[in-house]
Amino acid sequence: MRHLCVAALAVTLLFPAVGRAGDVALIVNPKNPVADLTWAEVVAIFKAEQQHWKAGERIYLILQESGTPERALLLKRVYLMSDVELKHFWLAKLFRGEIAAFPRVVASNAAAKRIVAQAPNALAFIDAAAVDSTVKALRIDGLKAGEPGYALAVPSP
């Protein structure tokens, strides 16, 4: 029994927020004090309406490139746009002076994790199954990826 408890603790420490494969987890640097966002905050951050963490640091937003299932889920749930519409959305933001550069786009969950692990202010989204101890997965409205009612859960087949 003791060995089982130790093993369970080790798994929890090594894989603190593993969710259901296909669910999308929002990840930040482990040093980031933020642990939970409301859905309204998630939408505001990914639409660049909120560009600073509550502590004042600027949010460094990382998106995944077109064609990834994680981006597809964000487009459907957060942006309510197609890929082309999202590109136009960022271009309009840039033109209005609301952003000075387009968000960083990466090709994979691994690339997103590498940046988040290095950048204290970064926020990215990855497959929840890819979360490991180098990053911290955020709760959304108090729920972790994999829990019922999680806002970025993959639709049930």
Added chain:
Amino acid sequence: MAQPHPPPADEAAPEEAPPPKLVVKGFGNVDFRDEFDGPRTLEFSLGQLDLFVTSALTDNLTFLAEIVFEPGDEEKVVDVERYQIQYSRSDLFNVALGRMHTMLGHWNHAYHHGTWFQTTAFRPEVYRFEDEGGVLPVHELGLRMFGSRAFGRNRMEYSVSLANGRGPVASTFENFRDFNRSKAFTAWLALTPAPLPGLKFGGVVRSDRIPPDPADPARAVSMTERIVGGFFTYQRRRTEVLGEVLALRHREEGGAGREFGTSGFYVQASHRFGRLTPYYRFEGLDRGADDPYYPSSADLRRHIAGLRADPWSSAAVKVELSRDAPDPGPSFSAATLQVAFTF
């Protein structure tokens, strides 16, 4: 607002921040227009070629410029339309310094020279540029503080600015001086209520003091200018409804203290079906009778119906029919084909 300098994805974090990146985008359009009756024209014309550059100098400091090439105008080919440096402290507190688009409502800062962004081929008459006979100060040179804040799921945006006032002639914009010590003050506020997704509404007030024009006996005294406006936008994925109304009042100082009122409005609606977006706009402009600040006092009512096609992600084709009813003057209709693009 800036993206902080990121570490490269596949390398260790560098010891020094990388040099600022310059983002360059461009916008342009070419038009073909036929006026059926009245002035009777049939012509091709080049639109403005708009070169937009921006750069995040640091995490909190950004630079933005917009340079417009106006083909065919030999005396004034290149115009620096925006030239601003911006400091961002938080979402609520940002400061910009330089030449900017005046926050008057929605259209002026949302589209301005970026014809490709706007659904229609042309901007509303009330937002015509100063050097094209427009009535509003659509640009300003000064200091602006702006930001936004969420209240629950609702969002508030604000902008207040202190800028050089308008010059003695409405059609000119001075980049290097102000003609009097009084400054133009503009306050703009917008609300996005969560219960009505896609809706934003707000208003603006602006005050200025316009100096006399020594070259024009009718403009022998200074005049105060007050602008009050309101706007709403309803923008969903496929549907867009826009509306603005702006009222402007000039009052001569001293003497008879004459007053002149000018107002303009538009309401525009569109709905996208795939790559096609039919649209309609009704607009009007009532210039103050005998206002000596404007060379023309003609009023206007205009209906526009058009179809925008977006066969490519970076270019749009707009076909537009319009019916103008100026007062005084004969009504006339026109058709416009515009190709607008970004690069």
